[in-house]
Amino acid sequence: MSVTEQLLRALPEGIVITGDENTRPFECDGLSVYRQKPLAVALPENIDQIKQVLRICKANNTPVVTRGAGTGLAGGATPLEQSVVLGLSKLKKxxxxxxxxxxxxxxxxxxxxxxxxxxxxxxxxxxxxxxxxxxxxxxxxxxxxxxxxxxxxxxxxxxxxxxxxxxxxxxxxxxxxxxxxxxxxxxxxxxxxxxxxxxxxxxxxxxxxxxxxxxxxxxxxx
The missing domain is CATH 3.30.465.10 (Uridine Diphospho-n-acetylenolpyruvylglucosamine Reductase; domain 3)
Known part of the structure; x- marks a missing residue:
């Protein structure tokens, strides 16, 4: 089972984003000259869901790139090849x-x-x-x-x-x-x-x- 399939199975509906068009907004941050599509994007709503993403990615030796609002100009949220983007925008309390x-x-x-x-x-x-x-x-x-x-x-x-x-x-x-x-x-x-x-x-x-x-x-x- 692929990393994406494991994430989709482990997390509630709507947390994991897949597909070229759906993940395109996450292929760069404010430094748009550099782009790389991720394998998937996870938008967890709590810490337990973050832990599940990390557990699955570690077990599959898959890089995790953490993302905030994506406004940075230093490329800090630019995905790596074959990585999972971990977006934290829903944790806003x-x-x-x-x-x-x-x-x-x-x-x-x-x-x-x-x-x-x-x-x-x-x-x-x-x-x-x-x-x-x-x-x-x-x-x-x-x-x-x-x-x-x-x-x-x-x-x-x-x-x-x-x-x-x-x-x-x-x-x-x-x-x-x-x-x-x-x-x-x-x-x-x-x-x-x-x-x-x-x-x-x-x-x-x-x-x-x-x-x-x-x-x-x-x-x-x-």
């Missing part, structure tokens, strides 16, 4: 908001801007703001260590993430935190483009909304 500690726990498919929208009533927002923030996902932001125009003041994604929970190809769950002793594995995950594990939960730092915003123009003689 904001699990908790702690206004005292200024933290939010979110799933990887949550849009960058949606975090700021959810905490705006508390006078908070999520500072890293890539140009695609209206569409890009926080999981993809971690995978690419995204920045934005505010990164000079507030830092990149790596400076605004407190912890991540990941799944290894073996289905093992690991939580990497800023408070961990020893090697900075949390920093290593930021910018790793999904090569080290599948991100299933992120705890992000929230920043107080500036009381005043003004445009300043400066002119110089030389």
């Amino acid at each position: 904001i699990k908790s908001i702690d206004t005292d500690k200024r933290l939010a726990v979110v799933e990887p498919g949550v849009r960058n801007l949606a975090i700021s929208e959810a905490v705006a009533e508390y006078g908070l927002y999520y500072a890293p703001d890539p140009s695609s923030q209206i569409a890009c996902s926080i999981g993809g932001n971690v995978a690419e260590n995204s920045g934005g125009v505010h990164c000079l003041k507030y830092g990149l994604t790596v400076h605004n993430v407190e912890s991540v929970t990941i799944l290894t190809i073996d289905g093992e769950t690991l939580t990497l935190s800023r408070e961990d002793e020893g090697l900075g594995l949390l920093a290593l995950m930021n910018g790793s483009e999904g090569l080290l594990g599948v991100i299933v939960e992120i705890t992000v730092k929230l920043t107080p909304t500036p009381q005043l915003a003004r445009v300043v123009m400066a002119a110089y003689d030389s």
Whole structure:
């Protein structure tokens, strides 16, 4: 039985996408000059379904390419030949908001801007703001260590993430935190483009909304 057939049998209807035309939207990310059609695309709705995808792909020695919103310009979500794309766009819950500690726990498919929208009533927002923030996902932001125009003041994604929970190809769950002793594995995950594990939960730092915003123009003689 092929990998695709095993995935279709193991997962509920509508989770696995197959066929040339159906998988075509997943053959590249924002870097559309490079394209590669995957064997199949899996769009799981929960962690158990992600584990099933990883288990089947590992048993068949099939590469897994994790995908967020597909807005990246670095080719991080470009499928490998004969690979399965693991899309995390359906995992889009904001699990908790702690206004005292200024933290939010979110799933990887949550849009960058949606975090700021959810905490705006508390006078908070999520500072890293890539140009695609209206569409890009926080999981993809971690995978690419995204920045934005505010990164000079507030830092990149790596400076605004407190912890991540990941799944290894073996289905093992690991939580990497800023408070961990020893090697900075949390920093290593930021910018790793999904090569080290599948991100299933992120705890992000929230920043107080500036009381005043003004445009300043400066002119110089030389």
